[in-house]
């Protein structure tokens with residue numbers, strides 16, 4: 001087993017940087033469905049460009065490593081203790097090489113361990129089997145989509161759908177609702193794994209297990225196959241679309257599994273995974289620990305490049321989008337001219353700030369003057385170059401709604417004019433944008449390579465005690481593009497899409513599976 005650690009390192013790097021072929025096929029199919037020139041098509045274009053860049057740079061597709069989760073099947077007599085040690089070393093090494101973001105945080109103190117090791121991280125689960133090889137699967141499921149997992153206890157009353165009973169039709173309603181409630185916040189278009197039955201723990205376990213199925217397999221259980229097909233067809237009628245911008249594709253895959261329950265409980269558990277569906281697997285030779293075969297990689301290469309050229313040509317013909325360039329410091333007058341739908345290109349300075357920074361800024365001064373400045377909700381992957389300077393390795397947006405309690409007040413307190421993130425924000429922020437003269441820009445979630453390339457120079461960093469993802473990075477950017485989805489005139493694309501998708505959800509109220 002001397003090669004096992006090296007094999008695990010390869011598996012981690014591939015999973016983080018190279019999206020599997022079954023996922024690529026699903027994204028390519030979505031691209032074909034979207035009309036050229038729409039926001040959904042443009043977003044998918046950025047997504048596919050990002051996938052290609054991650055391949056070329058061997059860098060993380062998305063900056064969020066998630067909670068690395070290994071599922072391993074071993075023949076009898078394989079030493080699991082040694083394997084666990086080797087996996088942990090490989091995780092720490094991949095983190096040191098900026099292939100993973102340091103993501104393991106002490107839940108009480110907030111201290112980041114720096115190497116992705118800590119209590120409960122990574123997750124490593126073993127099972128014995130009678131085959132003669134080791135099967136290792138890894139999933140890197142980010143926090144934004146993890147936060148959109150949902151568990152239903154039947155019977156339940158669901159918005160838009162009414163009563164969901166303890167039967168197949170009730171399950172159908174839960175699944176449709178799970179897609180609706182995620183909106184764009186889990187970086188749609190997403191994949192869902194559904195677990196029917198079990199208890200609260202085993203139900204979620206099963207839901208996550210479903211994410212290890214191949215995106216294009218067919219469920220051998222007839223009832224579940226019908227359910228999966230129904231959900232795929234109808235969830236895509238909700239109009240939530242890529243990043244919640246509206247559009248034809250909301251869901252890229254739905255896999256449902258079932259286990260027994262106990263009489264009193266009836267859970268339907270849904271694990272939501274973003275488009276950056278990073279999960280791979282390998283077969284390992286138990287004698288030497290070498291990789292024998294890669295999983296999920298059957299089939300032809302998907303040529304996103306060619307599709308991109310076609311989309312770009314169509315866009316040039318149709319584009320009616322207003323393009324605006326901004327450079328901080330930004331004035332209130334400039335902000336008031338912006339409207340939902342405008343595409344903004346940013347040059348110059350921006351400052352990252354996410355959960356820890358927002359909490360900190362409520363009762364402290366800012367480490368730099370933020371008047372007229374831009375805050376980017378982002379926790380990047382950073383590395384030092386040969387001269388000891390920080391370079392950005394991956395830097396897509398994080399889910400903004402977590403900053404809802406703070407955002408409006410902080411914008412007013414420091415004079416911040418623009419906030420960039422993803423998934424949109426709520427009523428409190430929308431009101432503050434109107435009162436103060438501010439704008440919310442939605443960047444494409446998961447497009448971590450695409451945005452890292454815009455980041456020309458790291459000018460400095462403050463509050464490093466919060467750890468790399470949570471520190472305040474001061475970054476000079478060029479050509480950073482995002483869409484206005486909330487403006488200073490009370491308009492919010494997120495509010496609109498939520499309302500229209502709720503209306504569409506209610507079309508699915510009537511029983512289907514009797």
Ligand SMILES: O=C(O)C[C@H](O)C(=O)O
Pocket residue numbers: 063064142143144145185186378379396397398399445
């Ligand atoms: O933690 C992050 O960088 C992003 C997170 O996965 C999110 O989707 O909000």
Ligand code: SF4
Pocket residue numbers: 062063064141142143144145185186187274275276396397398399445446447
């Ligand atoms: S930022 Fe989006 S793509 Fe990245 S892990 Fe979070 S939900 Fe997934």
